[in-house]
Amino acid sequence: MCRWLAYTGNPLQLETVLFREKHSLIDQSLHSRMGATTTNGDGFGVGWYGHLGDLPFRYRCAHPAWSDRNLRDAARAIRTPLFVAHIRAATDTPSQETNCHPFRHGRWLFVHNGLIRDYPNVRRELMLMVKPELFASIEGSTDSEVMFFLALTMGLEQEPVPALERMAAAIEEVGWRNGVRFPLNMTVCATDGDQIIAVRYSSERESRSLFHSTSFRHLHELYPNDERIKAVGEDAYLVLSEPLVDLPGWWEEVPESTAIVVRGAAVYQRPFAPH
Template identity: 75%
Template sequence: MCRWLAYSGNPIHLETVLFRAQHSLIDQSLHSRMGHTTTNGDGFGVGWYGVPTEPPFRYRCVAPAWSDRNLREAARAIRSPLFVAHVRAATDTPAQETNCHPFRHGRWLFAHNGLIRDYPAVRRELMLMIAPDLFPVIEGSTDSEVMFLLALTYGLERNPVQALEQMVGVVEATGAAKGIQHPLNMTVAATDGERIVAVRYSSEGESRSLFHSASFRHLRALYPDDRRITAAGDDAFLVLSEPLIDLPGAWEEVPEATAVVAHAGNVEQRPFRPHLPALPAP
């Protein structure tokens, strides 16, 4: 499958987590320890926020992340207080730039690890549920982009967790109508540049791995000489497919069927309960 991470906190160079950590995201693209696939070489993407009032920047490429010299140069130069990065292992859809994460709409970025099972069998029905004003922005052919646009259709910008619950409810109901067992497996991240919403959920209750950082204030007390922890700040937050470094007390595993919302230094976990929308999408 895929590996991804999302960071918020003091501005840091992207290379800190993409390249320099013990088990950096680039290392995971070659040697994932917890993924269903060891190698994730079907493209990558990074989205980051700079000017507060403008949409996030994005760099995506179909090449393997480990071999892209421009990514290494960019990661060395770019500092951001909030960014999302993703390395892809393709399933039912081709390796092409428009299928690389993160996906973007307005201020929002979205990344996904997992799959809609038997996606070709449900693709048409799901795409027809996307709001008409969002349909023209479809660029690629992947299930992840459709999940993002469905979440936007059901109100991601107003109530992110509820919109993701409704998106999952629609995907599961559509799959069940086609006789598909366990239609969805996912960890996802969605952010508007201020808050990060991450979810771990699967129809079968055996979701892909997902972790988030423990309190950086607590970590700074435990590891006062670690410059990376100090630079990130006490309110920093990382949510990611698998840990970047082996530090006791640094990570908490996100439970099954759980949403995590991080905003302004506060981190909240809540049950994730998929359900169908009360009314059809517009």
């Protein structure tokens, strides 16, 4: 399917996680270990925040991430305290820039790994559930973008986790009504620049892989001389589809049907139950 990551902490060069690490996101675009597909070459995108209050920036391209020379230069130039990045493996929709993640509306960015099953047959019904005032902002044809705008319709900007639960429930209801046994499989991330919300959920309870970093304070104690850990600070946090490096104690798997909310140094998990 796809691979993605989200970071918050001290301002960090995008290059650090996109290119430098042993199993960086660019390496995952060619050699994914845990994805449904080994190669994720149907486009990529990064979204990041500048000064407090700024709208997020994006760079998206329909070409494979490993072959984009401009991405390497941009990743060296950009330092930011919060960003998301995504590499795409297309399912039912074409490889084009408007189908590349992250999707954006106002201050919000959204990425997704997984799929709405039998999407061509339920697409119309789902799209008609999007608020009319939001509908014109849908640019592409992918199921992931419709998920984002359904979540916005259902209150993402006011109460993110309940809105994502309502979005998931709506997709499942439409799918079941159309004879789809397991309508939804997703790991998603939504952020407004102040918080990161990540969810691992699927109708069949066999979701795509998702991990988060452990306490960086603890990692400083375990690896006091590791310059990568020093650079991000003690309150940094990563949520990602696959670990970037193989260091014991660095990663924990996100449990099935779980939402994570990260705001500054505060992190908490809660059950994710569509309703």
